[in-house]
Amino acid sequence: MSGPKVIKSLERGLRVLQALQMQPDSSLQELYLLTGISKPSILRILHTCARSGIVTRRLGDGRYRIGAMLSHAPSRREHHDRIAEAAAPILERLCERVSWPSDLMVPAGDHMQIRETTRARSPFLLQQERIGLPVNWLWSAVGTAYLAYCPTKERQRVLDLLRKSSRPEDRLAREPGRLNVILDEVRERGYGIRNSMHSGGYYGGPPHSDGLFSIAVPLRDGPRVLGAINMLWLKKAFSIEAFAAHHLAELQNAAAEIVSSVQRRTKR
Amino acid sequence: MSGPKVIKSLERGLRVLQALQMQPDSSLQELYLLTGISKPSILRILHTCARSGIVTRRLGDGRYRIGAMLSHAPSRREHHDRIAEAAAPILERLCERVSWPSDLMVPAGDHMQIRETTRARSPFLLQQERIGLPVNWLWSAVGTAYLAYCPTKERQRVLDLLRKSSRPEDRLAREPGRLNVILDEVRERGYGIRNSMHSGGYYGGPPHSDGLFSIAVPLRDGPRVLGAINMLWLKKAFSIEAFAAHHLAELQNAAAEIVSSVQRRTKR
């Protein structure tokens, strides 16, 4: 039954692809255990597939996933992965030019979530954030950037959720006046910043004690907003205004590129 | 940019897969022109992919297509291709055991359509029918087998369509009495046969002048009917009753296998 000649190296490559199919988001080690192929070989296979665009690699944690080849049902999680996949190469280029790292965040109920990051790639070792880490809606640069530009209806839904929250950091959702001032400022500036001036319980500690500043812009796809990307740097290096003057245009440009890349991918 | 080591043979394999993705249903020659890879190599690649279940080959005309790896949107055409893909190995085994060939047919508006066939594989060279060839609803074994078992509503829709037809071979749709007798006979026997006793204009010529008999059973998936498969043989070799006594059970068995294979494939 296996009569005609087969290409063994291709066969093992397909075996890795099938493993990745069964368990998306795998590390090299997991694929090694799953397939029994030696790690150097899997590495070569993944490099090859990546160069062909069949698999992509997440910048943040180096995990592999199958690329845009199969579209599948557009479940919520999958959709976010598509955005992250499209964003990865663009964030990578951005990081190479500006040196400071970026994150891609998407909405996830009562918080936002990191789906991609170039922090590991930045020459400046800022703290390593994990993929999937929750980020507050109201105090973060990405959260306010998203809320400032998303449709009113969606913003209301998020705020309704936060009003039911008992977390102290979500109190602000019950003060529409102050919140609207903040969002108006975001729209005027064109980018979101961390709201560190408001003291009091951000995740228990003092707000944003990591010594970083951040600016964030939304990923606007027509009226919709897919998520937000930010850039981070050390407070002591630049003021927010100085940094924005240098890099805001590039950040906005990257956002536009990501959106059009997502559009291209979902059209087919 | 292409720094790390790459497996060239895998790369060309993926190139063929991408070509197949862009143009499903390709012949070896087409893939050769599309990729520029030598034909022996493409053949080896396709054998390899086929053995891994990534691509499947149509028995009828030897064309290749991408396998169940990607589910896509279940458009009408794609769904039929899935059925054909599932049916191929089962029809192949059937042909090996019985020697006489089979076809898989699916509904296509005012006619049925061949989506797979083992005629080329049969030791008896019956005439070669092409994939996509239209087959009459009312006079063919597969058509009557389908109509006899499909839901009433669907049968009505087909007959309404045929009543609007001006083709002489569709006249029978306007005689519900005679038609119901025929369909009742099918249900009683458990299989459909060609209605060659009615003379007059089947596709212009005398009905079924090819010297063949045929029996057909539906592919029943619960209340739905996915299509029908038949078996063909030379009139002079056996009577219908004698042939059915020998092979009907196997044909019905193959139908059941195809349906459950389709179910397995569409569940994930």
Place this chain on the structure above:
DNA sequence: GCATGCGTTCCGCAGTGTGAAATGGTACGT
């Protein structure tokens, strides 16, 4: 501090993939 785990690189050997050319088979034109 050491230990562990994972990703990556190195390198020499084994054996695998490659394409030109030959073969087999089918459809078409005359």
Place this chain on the structure above:
DNA sequence: ACGTACCATTTCACACTGCGGAACGCATGC
């Protein structure tokens, strides 16, 4: 009926590619 053209498949000798054990680098955890 014969000849031609086209396509799928097989054969074969040679080149070089893919392979995995071992070593390395770099984290994280104890």
